[in-house]
Amino acid sequence: MAKKQAPDLTLRVHIRRYLSYIEVEKNYSKFTIRNYSHYLKMFRDWFEKHYAQEYIEKLTSEMVRRYRLYLARFEDIHGKRLSPTTQAYYVIALRAFLKYCAKKGIKTLSPEKVDLPKGEEHQIKFLDRDQVERLLTSPDTSTMAGLRDRAILEVLFSTGLRVSELAKLDIDKIDLKQREFGIIGKGRRARVVFLTDRCAGWLDKYLSTRTDPYRALWIRIPKNGEWDPGMGGERARLSIRGVQRIVEKYRRMAGLPIKVSPHILRHSFATTLLQQGADLRSVQEMLGHKNVATTQIYTHVTNPQLKQIHDKYLK
DSSP, X not given: OOOOOOOOOOHHXXXXXXXXXXXXXXXXXXXXXXXHHHHHHHHHHHHHHHOTTOOGGGOOHHHHHHHHHHHXXXXXXXXXXXXXXXXXXXXXXXXXXXXXXXXXTOOSOOGGGSOOOOOOOOOOOOOOHHHHHXXXXXXXXXXXXXXXXXXXXXXXXXXXXXXXHHHTOBGGGOBTTTTEEEEEOGGGOEXXXXXXXXXXXXXXXXXXXXXXXXXXXXXXXXXTSOOOTTSOHHHHBOOHHHHHHHHHHHHHHHTOSSOOOHHHHHHHHHHHHHHTTOOHHHHHHHHTOSSHHHHGGGHHHHOHHHHHHHHHHOO
16 A cells, blocks of 8 residues: 655645635735735745745744844845834734634644734825815816826725725726716725715716727827727726826826825825714725724824814813
């Protein structure tokens, strides 16, 4: 009788299986999978260098401590170190991988023994209403490109969409009459987002200029005004990076003092709602946050009652 072959318990194999797991079973975005692959490759390279003959079952808390020390001292070819926030991402990815191992019955270090670093507190950056208005009115809407850009800016502020969610929108998913549409967001969570009257109006103006056969809502507009029949629909779609460039272009035109990204408009959407009295739970739903704790990062800058109390007692 042939001897039963021992299972392959190497770290390399299990990381590969984990990445397949979060793609197929967890439906993580390509962006998230790419990041986790990068973070875990760093750990794998370090682990294999120092423990070449070891398997994942040999991982200990002391090894993780040494790895975190390695991250703290790591320098790239330009001598640049990892920020505390970036180091935290590497540890979060490792802990998520160990949770997967525990779920699959793979013997290794318990994820609870990997403490997550305390995150740095960041000041939430957002635009006030005057700044938002300056940004939204910057495009030259006498051109098709300008109409597209105005519609992009309006939708970002009206919905609070993530840039990845915005870029993948298709024309047939948008209900201009009801001023709403469904979106599958981060973590494959579905939600409904809403358009203001003004936003729906600019979208309608933009779409009325479209004579192409493409389904993508946002497309790269040819400079000569002629559509290339050989260009496939997805090739015509405006990329995430393209949307980011558009926002930055009009930030410069509007003369705004801070760097503006699609995510800053998402922050501006959330803070405006809360400043006007919207409840935290509703804003959580509109942002597509899994946990309300994520939405609470906005409350310290948007709680009008705090200012009223301050003014009342410190006149």
